[in-house]
Amino acid sequence: MNKLIIPALALALCGGALVSVIAQDAAKTEATATQPPAAAASEPAAEVLCFESRKDASKTTQRELAPGLPNVRCSPTTSAVLWYGDPYDGTRPMGKMPLLDKIPEGQAVVKPRSEQMMFLAQCATACHNGVIPPGFPKDKRAVPIPTMEAMVPDLKDFQHGRGRIWCLDCHHPTKRNMFVDNYGDTIAFDQPQLLCGKCHGDKLRDWRDGIHGKRIGEFTNTGKKRWFSCPECHNPHNVQDGARNRGFAQLQPEPPPQLPHGMKDAAYEKTPPIPH
Numbered sequence: 001m002n003k004l005i006i007p008a009l010a011l012a013l014c015g016g017a018l019v020s021v022i023a024q025d026a027a028k029t030e031a032t033a034t035q036p037p038a039a040a041a042s043e044p045a046a047e048v049l050c051f052e053s054r055k056d057a058s059k060t061t062q063r064e065l066a067p068g069l070p071n072v073r074c075s076p077t078t079s080a081v082l083w084y085g086d087p088y089d090g091t092r093p094m095g096k097m098p099l100l101d102k103i104p105e106g107q108a109v110v111k112p113r114s115e116q117m118m119f120l121a122q123c124a125t126a127c128h129n130g131v132i133p134p135g136f137p138k139d140k141r142a143v144p145i146p147t148m149e150a151m152v153p154d155l156k157d158f159q160h161g162r163g164r165i166w167c168l169d170c171h172h173p174t175k176r177n178m179f180v181d182n183y184g185d186t187i188a189f190d191q192p193q194l195l196c197g198k199c200h201g202d203k204l205r206d207w208r209d210g211i212h213g214k215r216i217g218e219f220t221n222t223g224k225k226r227w228f229s230c231p232e233c234h235n236p237h238n239v240q241d242g243a244r245n246r247g248f249a250q251l252q253p254e255p256p257p258q259l260p261h262g263m264k265d266a267a268y269e270k271t272p273p274i275p276h
Protein backbone atom coordinates (compact mmCIF):
# COMPACT_ATOMS: atom_id res chain seq x y z
CA MET A 1 0.00 0.00 0.00
CA ASN A 2 2.80 2.41 0.98
CA LYS A 3 4.48 1.80 -2.36
CA LEU A 4 1.45 3.27 -4.05
CA ILE A 5 1.13 6.23 -1.77
CA ILE A 6 4.72 7.44 -2.08
CA PRO A 7 4.77 7.97 -5.88
CA ALA A 8 1.33 9.51 -5.65
CA LEU A 9 2.54 11.91 -3.01
CA ALA A 10 5.69 12.72 -5.00
CA LEU A 11 3.59 13.45 -8.06
CA ALA A 12 1.26 15.53 -6.02
CA LEU A 13 4.18 17.49 -4.54
CA CYS A 14 5.50 18.18 -8.05
CA GLY A 15 2.09 19.51 -8.92
CA GLY A 16 2.23 21.69 -5.86
CA ALA A 17 5.64 23.06 -6.84
CA LEU A 18 4.34 23.90 -10.31
CA VAL A 19 1.40 25.71 -8.90
CA SER A 20 3.56 27.82 -6.65
CA VAL A 21 5.81 28.76 -9.59
CA ILE A 22 2.77 29.84 -11.55
CA ALA A 23 1.51 31.61 -8.47
CA GLN A 24 4.72 33.60 -8.22
CA ASP A 25 4.39 34.71 -11.85
CA ALA A 26 0.85 35.75 -11.31
CA ALA A 27 1.83 37.73 -8.23
CA LYS A 28 3.79 40.14 -10.43
CA THR A 29 0.68 41.35 -12.18
CA GLU A 30 -1.85 40.84 -9.48
CA ALA A 31 -1.65 40.94 -5.72
CA THR A 32 -2.87 37.42 -5.15
CA ALA A 33 -3.66 35.71 -1.94
CA THR A 34 -2.09 32.49 -3.19
CA GLN A 35 1.11 32.68 -1.16
CA PRO A 36 1.32 29.71 1.15
CA PRO A 37 0.90 30.84 4.76
CA ALA A 38 4.53 29.93 5.57
CA ALA A 39 5.87 32.49 3.06
CA ALA A 40 4.39 35.38 4.97
CA ALA A 41 5.89 34.56 8.33
CA SER A 42 6.42 38.18 9.35
CA GLU A 43 3.02 39.48 8.25
CA PRO A 44 -0.25 37.87 9.21
CA ALA A 45 -1.07 35.52 6.33
CA ALA A 46 -4.07 36.52 4.24
CA GLU A 47 -6.80 33.94 4.31
CA VAL A 48 -6.94 31.97 1.06
CA LEU A 49 -10.43 30.82 0.17
CA CYS A 50 -10.65 28.17 -2.54
CA PHE A 51 -13.49 26.15 -4.02
CA GLU A 52 -13.47 22.47 -4.79
CA SER A 53 -15.92 21.79 -7.59
CA ARG A 54 -18.79 24.28 -7.73
CA LYS A 55 -17.98 27.94 -7.21
CA ASP A 56 -19.58 29.48 -4.11
CA ALA A 57 -20.82 26.06 -3.03
CA SER A 58 -17.73 24.17 -1.90
CA LYS A 59 -15.57 26.66 -0.06
CA THR A 60 -12.36 25.51 1.58
CA THR A 61 -9.92 27.66 3.48
CA GLN A 62 -6.27 26.97 2.89
CA ARG A 63 -4.37 26.12 6.06
CA GLU A 64 -1.29 24.21 7.07
CA LEU A 65 -1.66 20.57 8.11
CA ALA A 66 2.02 20.45 9.03
CA PRO A 67 4.81 22.97 8.45
CA GLY A 68 5.00 23.45 4.66
CA LEU A 69 2.11 21.08 3.96
CA PRO A 70 -1.10 22.90 3.05
CA ASN A 71 -4.45 21.07 3.05
CA VAL A 72 -5.04 22.31 -0.52
CA ARG A 73 -3.26 24.31 -3.18
CA CYS A 74 -5.47 26.48 -5.33
CA SER A 75 -5.33 28.01 -8.77
CA PRO A 76 -4.22 31.64 -8.72
CA THR A 77 -6.49 32.31 -11.73
CA THR A 78 -9.71 30.61 -10.68
CA SER A 79 -9.26 29.75 -6.96
CA ALA A 80 -10.18 26.16 -7.82
CA VAL A 81 -8.48 23.50 -5.74
CA LEU A 82 -5.78 21.82 -7.84
CA TRP A 83 -4.03 19.63 -5.31
CA TYR A 84 -4.77 18.08 -1.94
CA GLY A 85 -2.28 17.70 0.91
CA ASP A 86 -4.79 15.38 2.54
CA PRO A 87 -7.74 14.19 0.44
CA TYR A 88 -9.65 13.17 3.57
CA ASP A 89 -9.29 16.48 5.40
CA GLY A 90 -12.68 17.57 6.73
CA THR A 91 -14.48 14.40 5.61
CA ARG A 92 -16.84 12.08 7.45
CA PRO A 93 -18.09 8.55 6.76
CA MET A 94 -20.70 8.61 4.00
CA GLY A 95 -23.26 6.76 6.10
CA LYS A 96 -25.49 3.90 5.03
CA MET A 97 -26.05 3.61 1.28
CA PRO A 98 -27.96 0.85 -0.48
CA LEU A 99 -25.57 -1.63 -2.15
CA LEU A 100 -22.48 0.01 -0.65
CA ASP A 101 -22.69 -1.93 2.60
CA LYS A 102 -19.68 -4.08 1.68
CA ILE A 103 -17.40 -1.04 1.99
CA PRO A 104 -16.10 -0.98 5.58
CA GLU A 105 -17.23 2.00 7.66
CA GLY A 106 -14.88 4.93 7.17
CA GLN A 107 -13.47 3.77 3.80
CA ALA A 108 -16.05 5.81 1.85
CA VAL A 109 -16.05 9.38 3.08
CA VAL A 110 -17.68 12.65 1.98
CA LYS A 111 -17.45 16.29 2.88
CA PRO A 112 -20.65 17.16 4.72
CA ARG A 113 -22.84 19.49 2.66
CA SER A 114 -24.54 20.82 5.79
CA GLU A 115 -21.36 22.75 6.64
CA GLN A 116 -21.65 24.70 3.37
CA MET A 117 -25.27 25.77 3.90
CA MET A 118 -26.00 29.38 4.83
CA PHE A 119 -29.52 28.88 6.15
CA LEU A 120 -29.73 25.29 7.34
CA ALA A 121 -29.42 26.24 11.01
CA GLN A 122 -32.58 28.34 10.67
CA CYS A 123 -34.57 25.83 8.60
CA ALA A 124 -37.14 24.07 10.80
CA THR A 125 -35.99 25.95 13.90
CA ALA A 126 -36.31 29.73 13.49
CA CYS A 127 -38.22 29.52 10.20
CA HIS A 128 -40.70 26.77 9.19
CA ASN A 129 -40.98 25.76 12.83
CA GLY A 130 -44.71 25.11 12.66
CA VAL A 131 -45.50 28.68 13.74
CA ILE A 132 -43.41 30.79 11.35
CA PRO A 133 -44.31 31.38 8.61
CA PRO A 134 -48.03 31.01 9.31
CA GLY A 135 -49.94 28.74 6.98
CA PHE A 136 -48.58 25.82 5.04
CA PRO A 137 -48.46 25.05 1.30
CA LYS A 138 -51.66 23.14 0.43
CA ASP A 139 -50.01 21.30 -2.44
CA LYS A 140 -46.66 21.01 -4.17
CA ARG A 141 -47.46 23.36 -7.07
CA ALA A 142 -45.07 26.14 -8.07
CA VAL A 143 -45.79 29.52 -6.47
CA PRO A 144 -43.50 32.55 -6.20
CA ILE A 145 -41.82 32.72 -2.77
CA PRO A 146 -40.26 36.22 -2.53
CA THR A 147 -38.61 35.63 0.86
CA MET A 148 -36.81 32.54 -0.38
CA GLU A 149 -35.88 34.22 -3.66
CA ALA A 150 -34.24 37.04 -1.73
CA MET A 151 -32.23 34.53 0.30
CA VAL A 152 -31.28 32.12 -2.49
CA PRO A 153 -31.23 34.11 -5.77
CA ASP A 154 -31.21 30.95 -7.96
CA LEU A 155 -34.74 30.23 -6.78
CA LYS A 156 -35.98 33.30 -8.67
CA ASP A 157 -35.55 31.42 -11.89
CA PHE A 158 -35.75 27.86 -10.64
CA GLN A 159 -34.54 25.47 -13.36
CA HIS A 160 -34.99 21.81 -12.55
CA GLY A 161 -37.47 19.40 -14.07
CA ARG A 162 -38.84 21.68 -16.80
CA GLY A 163 -41.70 22.95 -14.71
CA ARG A 164 -42.61 19.54 -13.28
CA ILE A 165 -40.98 19.59 -9.86
CA TRP A 166 -41.01 22.11 -7.02
CA CYS A 167 -39.56 22.67 -3.53
CA LEU A 168 -41.40 19.94 -1.63
CA ASP A 169 -40.48 17.23 -4.14
CA CYS A 170 -37.05 17.53 -2.57
CA HIS A 171 -37.40 19.38 0.75
CA HIS A 172 -39.34 17.67 3.54
CA PRO A 173 -42.72 19.35 4.02
CA THR A 174 -42.62 19.51 7.82
CA LYS A 175 -38.90 18.99 8.59
CA ARG A 176 -37.27 21.62 6.44
CA ASN A 177 -33.74 20.83 7.55
CA MET A 178 -34.12 17.48 5.79
CA PHE A 179 -34.92 16.19 2.31
CA VAL A 180 -37.83 13.88 1.58
CA ASP A 181 -37.76 10.38 0.09
CA ASN A 182 -40.49 8.63 -1.92
CA TYR A 183 -42.24 7.45 1.25
CA GLY A 184 -42.29 10.87 2.90
CA ASP A 185 -39.44 9.91 5.23
CA THR A 186 -36.43 12.14 5.81
CA ILE A 187 -33.03 12.18 4.07
CA ALA A 188 -30.15 14.08 5.67
CA PHE A 189 -28.57 17.06 3.90
CA ASP A 190 -25.31 15.14 4.14
CA GLN A 191 -26.68 12.28 2.00
CA PRO A 192 -28.06 14.22 -0.97
CA GLN A 193 -27.25 11.33 -3.32
CA LEU A 194 -30.22 9.48 -1.82
CA LEU A 195 -32.46 12.41 -2.77
CA CYS A 196 -31.16 12.74 -6.33
CA GLY A 197 -31.27 8.97 -6.69
CA LYS A 198 -34.99 8.82 -6.06
CA CYS A 199 -35.53 10.37 -9.51
CA HIS A 200 -32.16 9.81 -11.23
CA GLY A 201 -31.69 6.14 -10.43
CA ASP A 202 -29.49 5.63 -13.48
CA LYS A 203 -27.10 8.36 -12.39
CA LEU A 204 -27.03 7.07 -8.82
CA ARG A 205 -26.06 3.65 -10.15
CA ASP A 206 -23.32 5.16 -12.32
CA TRP A 207 -22.08 7.19 -9.36
CA ARG A 208 -22.03 4.09 -7.16
CA ASP A 209 -20.09 2.20 -9.86
CA GLY A 210 -17.61 5.05 -10.26
CA ILE A 211 -18.49 6.10 -13.81
CA HIS A 212 -20.24 9.35 -12.85
CA GLY A 213 -18.91 11.94 -10.42
CA LYS A 214 -15.50 11.91 -8.81
CA ARG A 215 -13.49 10.20 -6.10
CA ILE A 216 -10.07 11.00 -4.71
CA GLY A 217 -7.82 9.09 -2.32
CA GLU A 218 -6.23 5.67 -2.52
CA PHE A 219 -6.81 4.14 -5.91
CA THR A 220 -6.77 0.54 -4.87
CA ASN A 221 -9.88 -1.63 -4.70
CA THR A 222 -10.12 -1.47 -0.95
CA GLY A 223 -8.45 1.94 -0.51
CA LYS A 224 -10.12 4.75 1.35
CA LYS A 225 -11.75 7.29 -0.95
CA ARG A 226 -13.48 10.61 -0.69
CA TRP A 227 -16.62 10.60 -2.85
CA PHE A 228 -17.96 13.88 -4.25
CA SER A 229 -21.70 14.06 -3.68
CA CYS A 230 -24.14 15.27 -6.35
CA PRO A 231 -24.64 18.91 -5.21
CA GLU A 232 -20.90 19.43 -4.97
CA CYS A 233 -21.07 19.60 -8.78
CA HIS A 234 -24.75 20.24 -9.62
CA ASN A 235 -26.69 23.22 -8.36
CA PRO A 236 -30.02 21.54 -7.55
CA HIS A 237 -31.94 24.78 -8.15
CA ASN A 238 -30.31 25.47 -11.46
CA VAL A 239 -29.46 22.33 -13.42
CA GLN A 240 -31.16 23.21 -16.67
CA ASP A 241 -30.37 26.78 -17.56
CA GLY A 242 -28.26 26.82 -20.72
CA ALA A 243 -27.34 30.48 -20.28
CA ARG A 244 -25.90 29.66 -16.90
CA ASN A 245 -24.23 26.60 -18.35
CA ARG A 246 -26.53 24.19 -16.53
CA GLY A 247 -25.36 25.48 -13.21
CA PHE A 248 -21.70 24.71 -13.90
CA ALA A 249 -19.27 27.57 -13.46
CA GLN A 250 -17.28 28.31 -16.62
CA LEU A 251 -13.68 28.29 -15.57
CA GLN A 252 -10.77 29.96 -17.23
CA PRO A 253 -8.36 27.25 -18.45
CA GLU A 254 -5.23 26.79 -16.39
CA PRO A 255 -1.85 27.70 -17.93
CA PRO A 256 0.01 24.70 -19.42
CA PRO A 257 2.26 22.84 -16.99
CA GLN A 258 5.97 23.62 -16.97
CA LEU A 259 8.05 21.49 -19.32
CA PRO A 260 10.28 18.91 -17.67
CA HIS A 261 13.86 20.06 -17.10
CA GLY A 262 15.88 20.02 -20.33
CA MET A 263 12.92 19.91 -22.73
CA LYS A 264 12.78 22.91 -25.08
CA ASP A 265 9.27 22.60 -26.45
CA ALA A 266 6.31 20.22 -26.44
CA ALA A 267 6.56 19.32 -30.15
CA TYR A 268 6.84 15.62 -29.32
CA GLU A 269 3.23 15.70 -28.16
CA LYS A 270 2.10 16.42 -31.72
CA THR A 271 3.46 13.10 -33.00
CA PRO A 272 1.26 10.30 -31.80
CA PRO A 273 3.46 7.29 -30.94
CA ILE A 274 0.90 4.91 -32.44
CA PRO A 275 -0.43 5.86 -35.89
CA HIS A 276 -4.21 5.93 -36.12
Ligand code: HEC
Nearest residue numbers: 113117118119120148152155160165166167170192231236
Ligand atom coordinates in the same frame (compact mmCIF):
# COMPACT_ATOMS: atom_id res chain seq x y z
C1 HEC B 1 -34.33 18.87 -7.05
C2 HEC B 1 -34.47 19.00 -5.64
C3 HEC B 1 -34.71 20.39 -5.07
C4 HEC B 1 -35.73 21.24 -5.33
C5 HEC B 1 -36.90 21.02 -6.27
C6 HEC B 1 -35.53 22.40 -4.49
N1 HEC B 1 -34.39 22.25 -3.75
FE1 HEC B 1 -33.66 23.53 -2.36
N2 HEC B 1 -32.04 22.32 -2.09
C7 HEC B 1 -31.87 21.11 -2.69
C8 HEC B 1 -30.57 20.57 -2.31
C9 HEC B 1 -29.98 19.25 -2.76
C10 HEC B 1 -29.99 21.52 -1.44
C11 HEC B 1 -28.60 21.44 -0.83
C12 HEC B 1 -27.66 22.04 -1.84
C13 HEC B 1 -26.19 21.79 -1.60
O1 HEC B 1 -25.82 20.82 -0.93
O2 HEC B 1 -25.41 22.60 -2.12
C14 HEC B 1 -30.96 22.60 -1.31
C15 HEC B 1 -30.77 23.73 -0.50
C16 HEC B 1 -31.75 24.67 -0.26
C17 HEC B 1 -31.66 25.73 0.70
C18 HEC B 1 -30.49 25.97 1.64
C19 HEC B 1 -29.53 26.94 1.05
C20 HEC B 1 -28.46 27.34 2.05
O3 HEC B 1 -27.43 27.85 1.59
O4 HEC B 1 -28.63 27.17 3.27
C21 HEC B 1 -32.81 26.45 0.62
C22 HEC B 1 -33.17 27.67 1.44
C23 HEC B 1 -33.64 25.85 -0.40
N3 HEC B 1 -32.96 24.75 -0.91
C24 HEC B 1 -34.88 26.28 -0.77
C25 HEC B 1 -35.62 25.77 -1.81
C26 HEC B 1 -36.88 26.33 -2.29
C27 HEC B 1 -37.58 27.52 -1.67
C28 HEC B 1 -37.28 25.58 -3.35
C29 HEC B 1 -38.47 25.78 -4.26
C30 HEC B 1 -38.55 27.05 -4.94
C31 HEC B 1 -36.29 24.53 -3.52
N4 HEC B 1 -35.30 24.69 -2.59
C32 HEC B 1 -36.35 23.52 -4.46
C33 HEC B 1 -32.73 20.47 -3.54
C34 HEC B 1 -33.86 21.03 -4.08
Ligand code: HEC
Nearest residue numbers: 160161162165169170192195196199230231234236239240
Ligand atom coordinates in the same frame (compact mmCIF):
# COMPACT_ATOMS: atom_id res chain seq x y z
C1 HEC C 1 -38.46 14.72 -7.71
C2 HEC C 1 -37.62 14.20 -8.77
C3 HEC C 1 -36.22 14.78 -8.92
C4 HEC C 1 -35.26 14.88 -7.93
C5 HEC C 1 -35.37 14.53 -6.46
C6 HEC C 1 -34.06 15.36 -8.60
N1 HEC C 1 -34.30 15.56 -9.93
FE1 HEC C 1 -32.97 16.17 -11.32
N2 HEC C 1 -34.43 16.21 -12.73
C7 HEC C 1 -35.73 15.80 -12.53
C8 HEC C 1 -36.49 15.99 -13.74
C9 HEC C 1 -37.95 15.66 -13.94
C10 HEC C 1 -35.58 16.54 -14.68
C11 HEC C 1 -35.87 16.97 -16.11
C12 HEC C 1 -35.62 15.92 -17.12
C13 HEC C 1 -35.99 16.49 -18.46
O1 HEC C 1 -37.15 16.82 -18.65
O2 HEC C 1 -35.10 16.62 -19.27
C14 HEC C 1 -34.29 16.66 -14.01
C15 HEC C 1 -33.13 17.12 -14.61
C16 HEC C 1 -31.88 17.09 -14.01
C17 HEC C 1 -30.64 17.43 -14.66
C18 HEC C 1 -30.48 17.92 -16.07
C19 HEC C 1 -30.53 16.81 -17.04
C20 HEC C 1 -30.54 17.35 -18.42
O3 HEC C 1 -30.21 16.57 -19.31
O4 HEC C 1 -30.88 18.52 -18.65
C21 HEC C 1 -29.64 17.26 -13.74
C22 HEC C 1 -28.16 17.50 -13.95
C23 HEC C 1 -30.27 16.83 -12.51
N3 HEC C 1 -31.61 16.73 -12.71
C24 HEC C 1 -29.56 16.58 -11.35
C25 HEC C 1 -30.17 16.33 -10.13
C26 HEC C 1 -29.48 16.30 -8.87
C27 HEC C 1 -28.00 16.50 -8.70
C28 HEC C 1 -30.41 16.03 -7.92
C29 HEC C 1 -30.21 15.95 -6.41
C30 HEC C 1 -29.79 17.19 -5.78
C31 HEC C 1 -31.69 15.88 -8.58
N4 HEC C 1 -31.49 16.08 -9.92
C32 HEC C 1 -32.87 15.57 -7.94
C33 HEC C 1 -36.25 15.27 -11.37
C34 HEC C 1 -35.61 15.21 -10.16
Ligand code: HEC
Nearest residue numbers: 193196197200203204207212213214228229230232233246
Ligand atom coordinates in the same frame (compact mmCIF):
# COMPACT_ATOMS: atom_id res chain seq x y z
C1 HEC D 1 -17.62 15.61 -10.05
C2 HEC D 1 -18.80 16.29 -10.48
C3 HEC D 1 -20.11 15.53 -10.55
C4 HEC D 1 -20.71 14.79 -9.57
C5 HEC D 1 -20.19 14.46 -8.17
C6 HEC D 1 -21.98 14.38 -10.10
N1 HEC D 1 -22.14 14.85 -11.37
FE1 HEC D 1 -23.77 14.63 -12.56
N2 HEC D 1 -22.81 15.51 -14.11
C7 HEC D 1 -21.55 16.10 -14.03
C8 HEC D 1 -21.21 16.63 -15.32
C9 HEC D 1 -19.91 17.38 -15.66
C10 HEC D 1 -22.28 16.33 -16.20
C11 HEC D 1 -22.41 16.67 -17.69
C12 HEC D 1 -23.14 17.98 -17.78
C13 HEC D 1 -23.49 18.40 -19.18
O1 HEC D 1 -23.28 17.65 -20.11
O2 HEC D 1 -24.01 19.52 -19.28
C14 HEC D 1 -23.28 15.64 -15.40
C15 HEC D 1 -24.51 15.22 -15.88
C16 HEC D 1 -25.55 14.77 -15.05
C17 HEC D 1 -26.92 14.56 -15.47
C18 HEC D 1 -27.46 14.82 -16.85
C19 HEC D 1 -27.04 13.71 -17.74
C20 HEC D 1 -27.49 13.84 -19.15
O3 HEC D 1 -27.76 12.78 -19.69
O4 HEC D 1 -27.51 14.96 -19.68
C21 HEC D 1 -27.62 14.12 -14.39
C22 HEC D 1 -29.09 13.76 -14.31
C23 HEC D 1 -26.68 14.03 -13.28
N3 HEC D 1 -25.44 14.44 -13.72
C24 HEC D 1 -27.01 13.62 -12.00
C25 HEC D 1 -26.07 13.40 -10.98
C26 HEC D 1 -26.38 12.74 -9.73
C27 HEC D 1 -27.74 12.18 -9.35
C28 HEC D 1 -25.23 12.71 -9.02
C29 HEC D 1 -24.97 12.07 -7.65
C30 HEC D 1 -25.36 10.67 -7.49
C31 HEC D 1 -24.20 13.38 -9.81
N4 HEC D 1 -24.76 13.76 -11.00
C32 HEC D 1 -22.89 13.60 -9.39
C33 HEC D 1 -20.77 16.21 -12.89
C34 HEC D 1 -21.02 15.57 -11.69
